[in-house]
Amino acid sequence: MQPSPQLVKKNKTKMGIQVQDSHGCCGCGSGCLGPLTFHSEAKGQLVTLSEDGRRATRDTTSFRHGLIFSSRPLRIMEKVHIRIERSVRAWHGAMRVGLTSVAPGSTTIPSLAIPELTNSPGYWAIPVPEHQCLPRSELIFWVSHCGTLHVKTDDGQKHSLKTRVDTHKPMWAMIDVYGQTNAVLLLGSIKKCLFTTRRSCPVPTVEPTDDNCGYSEIPIKTVERMMGQKSLGEPGNQENLSLPCSQNNSQNTSNESMEECVVCYSDIANVMLICGHRCVCSQCALRVFSEFGSCPLCRHHLHPDHCYKGT
Ligand SMILES: [Zn+2]
Ligand SMILES: [Zn+2]
Ligand SMILES: [Zn+2]
Structure with missing residues (x-):
């Protein structure tokens, strides 16, 4: 008896052999929805693909240029x-999830x-709230028979787009790896029919680990740009960032300089806030x-227009 094409493919993938599928004919059998990866060419300037086109990572030097599309409708x-x-x-x-009827790459x-994109015809997207886009969280999205785009997040919450999508045209997935989100992994797709469940081609499982999931460093250049000052990158300043102090910065903070950040408890608190508390690291200061x-610590109001100042 011949092994099923699905099994052959699974084993080949396990052995690290790239399985090249021609369009619409993946060899998995009639129950397969076909391979599902990100489009290798149609992508934002700062996106790199890995994991055979299933992982999209946006460079953290910017919050934008993170657009990606599915390789097939x-x-x-x-x-x-x-x-x-x-x-x-x-x-x-954070990330935006959507659909387009405009062929990616065209x-x-x-x-x-x-x-x-959403200002032009043929593009629909839903912004996913930041707290539902934390590392290791998962979501599903789909378009219903009546043309409604739905996004369902880990906590069971569902976001739906009021504008209907034109389901008479082929529809590609569109994801903007935007803002706080900087890497996403395509896990696959599933379609439940009356008596059967169809899935995208089987792919090797990628477990969430501390290596592939977590928080990315903010490049120091980005911190400088966000805070509108230039001296942050100079030697000596990185360990001693502070805000321009107004009224009550007379507190002696020299003995607190090696305290850990009260937000993440992992980095040294090297940012002094306007109240005089040197209690957060540069990453957490932005948050x-x-x-x-x-x-x-003291709930002292921080004006958003206050910027860091190297001391
Ligand atoms: Zn397949
Ligand atoms: Zn911190
Ligand atoms: Zn304080």
Whole structure:
């Protein structure tokens, strides 16, 4: 008896042999939805693909230029499964998930899905809230029979787009690896029919580990740009960042200089806030500014327009 094509393929993939599939004929049998990877050419300027085109990583020097598309159109009710692998604690907003009826590769790729693409016909996208895009979290998205784009996150919450998608045209997946999200992995897709369940071609399992999932470093250049000052990268300044102090910065902080960050508990607290508390690391300082707006120790209000100043 011949082994099933699915098994042959699985074993080949296990042995590290690249299985080349011709379009629409993957050899897995009639139950297969076909291979599902990211489009190798149609991608944002800062995106690199790995894991045989299933992982997309955006360089953290920018929050934009992270657009990616599926390599083939999706079917109606084909649920695409994504894992968010890496985040960066900078910027507002996280990944955007959507669809397009414009064939990837037929137009130039702009830097953003929203609003650059969604302002033109044939593009639809939903921004996924930051707290649902943390490293190791997973989501599924699909288009329903009536043309509604749905995104379902790990916590069971469902986001749906009010505008209907034109389901009469072929529909590619579109993901913007945007803002805080900087690496995503395509886990596969599934389509439940009345009596059968169809899946995309089997692929090697990638377990979430501390190596592939977690928080990415913010490049020091990005911190400088965000905070609007230039001296951060100079020697001596990186260990001693502080805010321009106004009223009550008279507190003696010299004996606290080697304290650990009260947000992440892993890095040295090298940023002094306006209240005089040297309590956060440079990575967490950005989050403290953008998300909390106050000192984690004394709740002193931090003005968003205050910038760091090397001392
Ligand atoms: Zn297949
Ligand atoms: Zn920290
Ligand atoms: Zn404080």
